[in-house]
Amino acid sequence: MTHEIAVIPGDGIGQEVTPAAVDVLEAVDVDFDFVEGDAGDAVKEATGEALPAETRELAADADATLFGAAGETAADVILPLRDVVGSFANVRPARSYPGLDAVQPDTDIVFIRENTEGVYSGIEAEIDDGVRTLTRVITEDASREIAEFGFSYANRNGFENVTIAHKANVMRETDGLFLETAQAVGDSFDVDYDTALMDALAMHLVMHPEEYGVVICPNLAGDMLSDLAAGLVGGLGLLPSANVGEDNALFEPVHGSAPDIAGEGVANPSAMILSAAMLLDHLDYGGEAAAVREAVEDVLANGPRTPDLGGDAGTDDVTAAVVDRL
Amino acid sequence: MTHEIAVIPGDGIGQEVTPAAVDVLEAVDVDFDFVEGDAGDAVKEATGEALPAETRELAADADATLFGAAGETAADVILPLRDVVGSFANVRPARSYPGLDAVQPDTDIVFIRENTEGVYSGIEAEIDDGVRTLTRVITEDASREIAEFGFSYANRNGFENVTIAHKANVMRETDGLFLETAQAVGDSFDVDYDTALMDALAMHLVMHPEEYGVVICPNLAGDMLSDLAAGLVGGLGLLPSANVGEDNALFEPVHGSAPDIAGEGVANPSAMILSAAMLLDHLDYGGEAAAVREAVEDVLANGPRTPDLGGDAGTDDVTAAVVDRL
Numbered sequence: 001m002t003h004e005i006a007v008i009p010g011d012g013i014g015q016e017v018t019p020a021a022v023d024v025l026e027a028v029d030v031d032f033d034f035v036e037g038d039a040g041d042a043v044k045e046a047t048g049e050a051l052p053a054e055t056r057e058l059a060a061d062a063d064a065t066l067f068g069a070a071g072e073t074a075a076d077v078i079l080p081l082r083d084v085v086g087s088f089a090n091v092r093p094a095r096s097y098p099g100l101d102a103v104q105p106d107t108d109i110v111f112i113r114e115n116t117e118g119v120y121s122g123i124e125a126e127i128d129d130g131v132r133t134l135t136r137v138i139t140e141d142a143s144r145e146i147a148e149f150g151f152s153y154a155n156r157n158g159f160e161n162v163t164i165a166h167k168a169n170v171m172r173e174t175d176g177l178f179l180e181t182a183q184a185v186g187d188s189f190d191v192d193y194d195t196a197l198m199d200a201l202a203m204h205l206v207m208h209p210e211e212y213g214v215v216i217c218p219n220l221a222g223d224m225l226s227d228l229a230a231g232l233v234g235g236l237g238l239l240p241s242a243n244v245g246e247d248n249a250l251f252e253p254v255h256g257s258a259p260d261i262a263g264e265g266v267a268n269p270s271a272m273i274l275s276a277a278m279l280l281d282h283l284d285y286g287g288e289a290a291a292v293r294e295a296v297e298d299v300l301a302n303g304p305r306t307p308d309l310g311g312d313a314g315t316d317d318v319t320a321a322v323v324d325r326l
Numbered sequence: 327m328t329h330e331i332a333v334i335p336g337d338g339i340g341q342e343v344t345p346a347a348v349d350v351l352e353a354v355d356v357d358f359d360f361v362e363g364d365a366g367d368a369v370k371e372a373t374g375e376a377l378p379a380e381t382r383e384l385a386a387d388a389d390a391t392l393f394g395a396a397g398e399t400a401a402d403v404i405l406p407l408r409d410v411v412g413s414f415a416n417v418r419p420a421r422s423y424p425g426l427d428a429v430q431p432d433t434d435i436v437f438i439r440e441n442t443e444g445v446y447s448g449i450e451a452e453i454d455d456g457v458r459t460l461t462r463v464i465t466e467d468a469s470r471e472i473a474e475f476g477f478s479y480a481n482r483n484g485f486e487n488v489t490i491a492h493k494a495n496v497m498r499e500t501d502g503l504f505l506e507t508a509q510a511v512g513d514s515f516d517v518d519y520d521t522a523l524m525d526a527l528a529m530h531l532v533m534h535p536e537e538y539g540v541v542i543c544p545n546l547a548g549d550m551l552s553d554l555a556a557g558l559v560g561g562l563g564l565l566p567s568a569n570v571g572e573d574n575a576l577f578e579p580v581h582g583s584a585p586d587i588a589g590e591g592v593a594n595p596s597a598m599i600l601s602a603a604m605l606l607d608h609l610d611y612g613g614e615a616a617a618v619r620e621a622v623e624d625v626l627a628n629g630p631r632t633p634d635l636g637g638d639a640g641t642d643d644v645t646a647a648v649v650d651r652l
């Protein structure tokens with residue numbers, strides 16, 4: 001069976017790390033058909049649209065999508081793409097790797113971020129001169145869906161502790177609904193769980209990340225907490241992510257287009273290659289996914305390394321080293 | 327001239343650290359008249375109200391208020407109290423101290439948090455079964471006021487870099503207004519400033535806190551980022567804060583009531599004593615404020631220390647050591 005994969009490199013280092021992930025997927029024993037689409041600043045400049053209709057359709061019709069990064073237009077690209085693939089869960093593992101400098105070398109956390117609502121509902125208005133509002137939406141359905149996904153994920157992947165993040169002491173009705181819905185789901189699973197105010201959680205994650213496993217978050221909290229965790233493990237160059245829907249999904253590194261180093265061939269492809277590993281997992285090639293992850297870990301431990309990790313290798317060297325180990 | 331200070335110890339360790347701060351204020355050469363009020367879980371249990379009208383009035387009429395902590399009712403106490411004192415700015419310095427274990431020992435950041443609106447506007451509704459909304463409010467006036475406060479603070483205190491935190495790529499109208507208003511204010515000051523998406527900022531703060539000085543934030547972002555920074559410098563036991571209004575102010579540690587250690591006499595009084603130093607600064611006793619800060623730093627460096635910092639001293643020992651140095 002051949003899987004059709006939409007490949008959307010986007011801007012900046014997206015153009016460099018996306019081909020790296022494709023190289024790795026071509027090196028494993030699975031049949032893929034790659035179809036490439038444009039998105040981001042460059043295509044907006046050329047056509048007026050950051051996410052052309054053809055690219056949307058590509059992602060909608062594919063079995064899965066690999067997305068690199070976008071520049072200024074990031075929100076105009078990634079938010080609609082998440083919608084196109086019907087993704088309700090954003091899965092963001094943050095792990096520290098042996099041998100790499102990390103603020104907290106004992107981190108292994110998976111953030112399960114609600115991916116459709118909260119402040120991302122995007123309903124804003126100017127209700128008077130200099131007075132603007134945004135309507136944050138929380139629904140019981142989306143809260144239940146993300147909690148079920150998170151607790152199942154914890155069970156399936158052997159995590160023994162789950163944390164539900166919230167700010168229900170201030171957002172009493174909305175995060176109150178998120179919290180009570182997620183707790184009810186948690187009670188029906190055979191996993192230990194805790195709840196945490198997201199401000200206190202930010203502090204505890206910085207001091208004691210080793211105490212956390214799976215963290216289920218409302219949308220914006222997940223955005224911030226997963227980036228915080230990226231800081232703990234050595235930066236965004238290491239964090240993959242999956243935007244998971246009912247029957248489609250999109251995989252992207254947590255990092256952006258990094259205009260400061262774009263075009264130099266030194267971008268760290270690890271986050272993107274690890275995103276490809278998540279794609280393999282999603283399509284049920286668990287063995288191949290594990291092999292890719294092991295290869296990346298081995299290269300992270302032994303080099304070659306890109307400059308963000310203190311090395312002087314290029315994107316291609318790292319990619320070749322990963323492919324070599326497969 | 328005698329200053330009337332409302333003292334509201336609240337719950338848990340608030341009962342232990344608040345008297346410590348009063349001891350310290352009594353040891354400096356300023357005339358204070360302390361009037362005590364109740365608030366929190368205990369008074370709610372007894373009277374049905376977490377913040378009795380008498381306590382509100384005490385805070386409203388005083389020259390400044392010292393607040394300890396509250397338990398489950400924290401939001402019912404602190405949010406109205408911030409309102410009572412008309413506080414528009416929440417000032418949260420996060421510093422690492424020599425000789426103390428810290429995740430990032432080179433941190434010296436002051437968060438200037440907008441203290442009146444954002445998601446704290448608290449306008450929530452159930453618009454359908456299982457569908458709830460919260461109206462996040464951002465106004466030009468409050469954004470200008472907090473930015474002016476933040477940039478003046480940076481100037482006055484010798485900070486050379488200011489960062490404006492926002493999420494205007496998603497909250498385009500609301501955080502867009504916050505951002506453009508704060509930028510316009512920044513342009514009128516002789517201070518370098520930058521803007522940062524709050525997710526990326528969370529990562530950078532974890533990795534390179536030494537690059538930041540004053541960080542101006544919308545309300546909830548300031549809540550999370552300042553707690554994150556507490557994690558960097560060794561925990562909430564060290565972070566004071568000021569809720570500053572036009573002609574009144576309230577000072578409180580960033581920590582909560584810590585029910586796990588309450589009643590044992592081992593709570594770290596540093597955050598509360600440093601909050602009292604901020605009160606001294608606010609009432610224009612800059613010399614006394616500096617003396618208190620130096621005494622606290624000296625005790626943090628040389629002991630005695632409470633258990634949260636690896637010592638075995640009690641709250642009273644630490645307080646006595648601080649008073650001793652004044």
Ligand SMILES: CC(C)[C@H](C(=O)O)[C@@H](O)C(=O)O
Pocket residue numbers: 074075078079223254495496525
């Ligand atoms: C680009 C932006 C809209 C996006 C988000 O906020 O989700 C990004 O920060 C991310 O986390 O993928």
Ligand SMILES: CC(C)[C@H](C(=O)O)[C@@H](O)C(=O)O
Pocket residue numbers: 169170199400401404405549580
């Ligand atoms: C108790 C709570 C309402 C409060 C807040 O969110 O502001 C607390 O977290 C703080 O930071 O002082």
